Amino acid sequence: MPQIQKEGDAMPAVGGDVTMVISGSEIGQTIYVGYTAYYAPFLEYGTAPHIIEPKEKAALHFDWKGEGVFFTRVKHPGTRPVAFVGRAAAQWNVTVNQVVQELRNRAGVRA
Known part of the structure; x- marks a missing residue:
């Protein structure tokens, strides 16, 4: 399974590299998960x-x-779907909790 990558890291995929982008502001409430290659939807959803x-x-x-x-x-x-964005989105809970904990630590707030 592809791992969640930080913005700008390349993720090997069938047919080439797809860059998985996860970005958000330092204290924002939105996390964006997506891809940059034009053919990534064909890998994600299959054909x-x-x-x-x-x-x-x-x-x-x-x-x-x-x-x-x-x-x-x-x-x-045709091709079977790879669904790497869906799998990465399923890991959001872990990622969000890590970011929240880091922000709490920076602010000196105990959970």
């Missing part, structure tokens, strides 16, 4: 089976079974 066709070239090129192959159309089976 249905779909057709892939070239946009600017005559064919798509892939390395398949050790050989370069060309296709004019590919039936992609």
Whole structure:
């Protein structure tokens, strides 16, 4: 499971790096959890089976079974959701409690 990262840290993901952003003001009441890569929603929610066709070239090129192959159309089976944002959001309680405790410590307040 991807771990919650601090703002700006890269998180390895299928297909590349997705930056998980968790940010909030020092004493604010809002925490934002999200991602920066354009393809992150496809990883988060998955995709249905779909057709892939070239946009600017005559064919798509892939390395398949050790050989370069060309296709004019590919039936992609879809992808299962990774749901890393949902899992990170489920950890909010722990994160919020840590931030609240740190702020209490700074203010000298005992819980």
